[in-house]
Amino acid sequence: MSRINGFVGRRNFLKLAGIGGAGIGASAVGSLLWQEEIAVAQSPSNTKEKPQPVNPQAALARLTEGNKRFVDDKRLNPNQTRLRLQETAVGQYPFAAILGCADSRVPAEIVFDQGLGDLFVVRVAGNVASPTAIGSLEFATSVLGAQLIVVLGHARCGAVIAAAKGDPLPGRIGVFVEEIKPAVERVRNKTGNLEANSVIANVQYQAEQLAESSTILRGLLKEGKLKIAGGNYDLASGEVSFLA
Numbered sequence: 001m002s003r004i005n006g007f008v009g010r011r012n013f014l015k016l017a018g019i020g021g022a023g024i025g026a027s028a029v030g031s032l033l034w035q036e037e038i039a040v041a042q043s044p045s046n047t048k049e050k051p052q053p054v055n056p057q058a059a060l061a062r063l064t065e066g067n068k069r070f071v072d073d074k075r076l077n078p079n080q081t082r083l084r085l086q087e088t089a090v091g092q093y094p095f096a097a098i099l100g101c102a103d104s105r106v107p108a109e110i111v112f113d114q115g116l117g118d119l120f121v122v123r124v125a126g127n128v129a130s131p132t133a134i135g136s137l138e139f140a141t142s143v144l145g146a147q148l149i150v151v152l153g154h155a156r157c158g159a160v161i162a163a164a165k166g167d168p169l170p171g172r173i174g175v176f177v178e179e180i181k182p183a184v185e186r187v188r189n190k191t192g193n194l195e196a197n198s199v200i201a202n203v204q205y206q207a208e209q210l211a212e213s214s215t216i217l218r219g220l221l222k223e224g225k226l227k228i229a230g231g232n233y234d235l236a237s238g239e240v241s242f243l244a
Contacts, residue, residue: 050091050093051093053095053145053146053147053225054095054096054147054148055147056147056148056226056227056229057227058095059095059096059146059147059148060096060148060150060227060229060242062095062096063096063112063114063148063150063240064240064242066112066113066114067111067112067113067238067239067240069113070110070111070112070113070238071237071238071239075113076113077113077115078113078114078115078118079114079115079116079117079118080115080116084115084116084117085116087117088116088117092117092120092144093117093144093145094117094118094119094120094140094144094146095118095119095146095148096118096119096120096146096147096148096149096150097119097120097121097122097137097140097141097146097148097149097150098119098120098121098122098123098149098150098152099122099124099127099129099133099137099149099150099151099152099206099210100121100122100123100127100151100152101123101124101125101126101127101152101153101154101157101159102123102124102125103125103154103157103158105154105235106152106154106233106235108121108123108152109121111233111238111240112240120136120137120140120144120146122136122137122140124176125158125159125176126157126159126160126163126176126177126179126180126202127151127152127153127202127203127206128159128176128179128180128206129151129179129206129207129209129210129213130176130179131213134209134210134213134214134217137149137210137214137217138214138216138217141216141217141220141225141226142216142220147220147225147226147227148226148227148228148229149210149217149226149227149228149229150228150229150230150231150242151203151206151207151210151228151229151230151231152203152230152231152232152233152240153199153200153202153203153230153231153232153233154199154232154233154234154235155196155199155232155233155234155235155236156195156235157199157202159176159177159180160180160183160184160195160198160199160202161195162177162180163177163178163180163181163183163184163198163202164184164188164194164195164198166181180198180202180205182205183198183201183202183204183205183206184198184201184202186201186205187200187201199232200230200232200243203230203231203232203243204230204243207228207229207230210228211228229242229243230242230243231243
């Protein structure tokens with residue numbers, strides 16, 4: 001099986017996952033690949049090549065510090081050199097994964113002041129935990145070793161606003177909007193601004209969907225190898241407020 005710096009190659013991962021017809025269940029694949037990556041990390045020939053995963057608390061602290069630098073206009077723009085480019089060309093070791101909205105105003109690497117290979121980012125309108133998004137995050141955690149997932153919502157999210165209005169939508173836009181409506185209904189009768197309340201409710205709802213819909217993520221959570229956190233990005237200030 002081909003490897004790049006100790007990681008299973010993408011084609012082989014897809015074959016194992018059943019996409020190439022191997023027919024192995026997703027949960028079994030996650031367990032197999034996780035155990036294999038741990039074994040590789042502990043082998044003498046790879047100890048210096050592959051860094052240990054960053055624990056969830058440290059990863060969250062790194063994101064918090066990076067966002068503060070962004071807000072204070074004191075960005076370090078780390079890991080953006082030619083050397084870093086060459087390092088990441090042969091392997092990636094993201095310390096956290098982000099499920100964020102596709103909104104052009106919320107680029108995770110910039111608002112958290114991170115660089116190449118630091119974050120595994122999945123972006124979809126409304127930061128919806130779609131099957132594709134979940135599969136990507138399973139790969140980020142069970143194969144690449146990220147121990148933190150942040151579901152990142154933001155103020156004035158068009159997808160959330162559309163879900164709250166409930167009007168018919170053209171094309172496939174309504175597909176992901178439907179995945180937000182259960183979150184909106186949770187807070188429709190709550191006091192305060194429906195839009196703001198729905199943004200937070202949607203972050204919490206999508207985080208729940210990650211844990212409930214994926215046997216791989218649920219297993220990592222039970223083993224203490226993963227934390228799923230929620231965040232809300234303010235478009236005006238650039239600040240990310242992490243949800244309790």
